[in-house]
Amino acid sequence: MILTVVEKELDGSAAETSLEGLTFARKLSAEGGGVPVDAVVFGEVGDDLRKDLAAYGVRTVYQVGGEAVAAYSGAGWASAILTVRQAAKSVVVMAPGSDRGMELMAHVAARAGVAMAANVLSFDGLSPFQVTRQVVGGAALEEMVLDQRPAVFTVAGHAVEAAPAESPGAADVVEHTPEVAAEDLVARVQSVEKLEAEEGSGLKSARVVVGAGRGAGGPDGFGDLEELTSLLGAALGVSRVVTAAGWRPHHEQVGQTGTRISPDLYIPCGISGAIQHWAGCSSAKTILAINTDAESPMVTRATYAVIGDLHEVVPAINEEIKRRRG
The missing domain is CATH 3.40.50.1220 (TPP-binding domain)
Structure with missing residues (x-):
C-alpha cells in the first residue's frame, strides 16, 4: 500500500505538487503490480477535492481531523500520519517536496527509525527499491536504496507532470481522529494570512x-x-x-x-x-x-x-x- 500526503490550498483544492505526488505514486503502484494508492488529508475533504482524488486513482482518503491537528504542527501531524499508516498497512509513505512535505517526512522517518529520501525524481525497480534524487540544490543527482519499511520520501517538484488516472479510484473517505501527545504540539501554526491578489507573484502557475x-x-x-x-x-x-x-x-x-x-x-x-x-x-x-x-x-x-x-x-x-x- 502507498500512502501519499495531499496538501490543500486555502480554497480547499489539492495543491498542484500533491497531484504530481499522486501521479508519481501511481507509477510506483504500477511497478508494484497495482497496489492501492491511499491519501491522507488534514481537515475537511470537500466534494470537489474527493472527486479530484478519485480522478487521480486514490482508493481511500483518510480525512484526519480533531482539535489536536486543526492547526499545522510538524511533530503532531507526523504522529497522526503514522497512525494512519498502521491502519492502511502502508509500506510506502510519501509527500510532495514542499516545505511542509519535507518537514513532515523528516518527522515520520525519525519516528519510524528509517531513512528518508528527499527530492526524489524517479525510481528504478522495487527489489531493491532504488530512487534517484536531487542533492546540492539540484546541481547533482544521487542514487539511494530504501531497504527499510516504511519507505519514506518526498517527490521533487515537477519530477512528473500531474495527470489523472486512466481508471478513477473510489476515493472512499474514512474519518480519522488521532490522539496526539501534548509535547508534539509545542510548535504549531497560530494563524495563516493570504496575500492580496495584487501582492501575489503567481510564480508557481505562470507560463x-x-x-x-x-x-x-x-x-x-x-x-x-x-x-x-x-x-x-x-x-x-x-x-x-x-x-x-x-x-x-x-x-x-x-x-x-x-x-x-x-x-x-x-x-x-x-x-x-x-x-x-x-x-x-x-x-x-x-x-x-x-x-x-x-x-x-x-x-x-x-x-x-x-x-x-x-x-x-x-x-x-x-x-x-x-x-x-x-
Missing part, C-alpha cells in the same frame, strides 16, 4: 517568468523589467540577492529557499545562476538568459542567451514588442 538579479542594480532598477513582465503577461521573479538586499519582497524569490517554477519560458536578467537559484528554475522548458558574463552558470545552462547589459537589452526588447503590436 512565462521574467527574472531579475543583482544586475538590476538597486531598488529603482526594475522599471524596464516590470514593463517586460506586463507586455508578456508574465510573473516577476528575483534571486535571493535581490530579496536579501531588500529591493523586492520575499514572495517573488525563485530558488531553493523561494518558489520553484516550471514555466514554458524563463527570462533571467542579470542573474549569475547560483546553485540555489538553479534549483528553483531548472524545470523551465526554455531559458533565455540576459547577462554581461558569457561564462556565468546561468548563461552556460540556458537554452538561448543574450550577452549584454539588461538595462540596454530589456528596453530594446520592450520597444520591439510594442512596435510589432502596433
Whole structure:
C-alpha cells in the first residue's frame, strides 16, 4: 500500500505538487503490480477535492481531523500520519517536496527509525527499491536504496507532470481522529494570512517568468523589467540577492529557499545562476538568459542567451514588442 500526503490550498483544492505526488505514486503502484494508492488529508475533504482524488486513482482518503491537528504542527501531524499508516498497512509513505512535505517526512522517518529520501525524481525497480534524487540544490543527482519499511520520501517538484488516472479510484473517505501527545504540539501554526491578489507573484502557475538579479542594480532598477513582465503577461521573479538586499519582497524569490517554477519560458536578467537559484528554475522548458558574463552558470545552462547589459537589452526588447503590436 502507498500512502501519499495531499496538501490543500486555502480554497480547499489539492495543491498542484500533491497531484504530481499522486501521479508519481501511481507509477510506483504500477511497478508494484497495482497496489492501492491511499491519501491522507488534514481537515475537511470537500466534494470537489474527493472527486479530484478519485480522478487521480486514490482508493481511500483518510480525512484526519480533531482539535489536536486543526492547526499545522510538524511533530503532531507526523504522529497522526503514522497512525494512519498502521491502519492502511502502508509500506510506502510519501509527500510532495514542499516545505511542509519535507518537514513532515523528516518527522515520520525519525519516528519510524528509517531513512528518508528527499527530492526524489524517479525510481528504478522495487527489489531493491532504488530512487534517484536531487542533492546540492539540484546541481547533482544521487542514487539511494530504501531497504527499510516504511519507505519514506518526498517527490521533487515537477519530477512528473500531474495527470489523472486512466481508471478513477473510489476515493472512499474514512474519518480519522488521532490522539496526539501534548509535547508534539509545542510548535504549531497560530494563524495563516493570504496575500492580496495584487501582492501575489503567481510564480508557481505562470507560463512565462521574467527574472531579475543583482544586475538590476538597486531598488529603482526594475522599471524596464516590470514593463517586460506586463507586455508578456508574465510573473516577476528575483534571486535571493535581490530579496536579501531588500529591493523586492520575499514572495517573488525563485530558488531553493523561494518558489520553484516550471514555466514554458524563463527570462533571467542579470542573474549569475547560483546553485540555489538553479534549483528553483531548472524545470523551465526554455531559458533565455540576459547577462554581461558569457561564462556565468546561468548563461552556460540556458537554452538561448543574450550577452549584454539588461538595462540596454530589456528596453530594446520592450520597444520591439510594442512596435510589432502596433
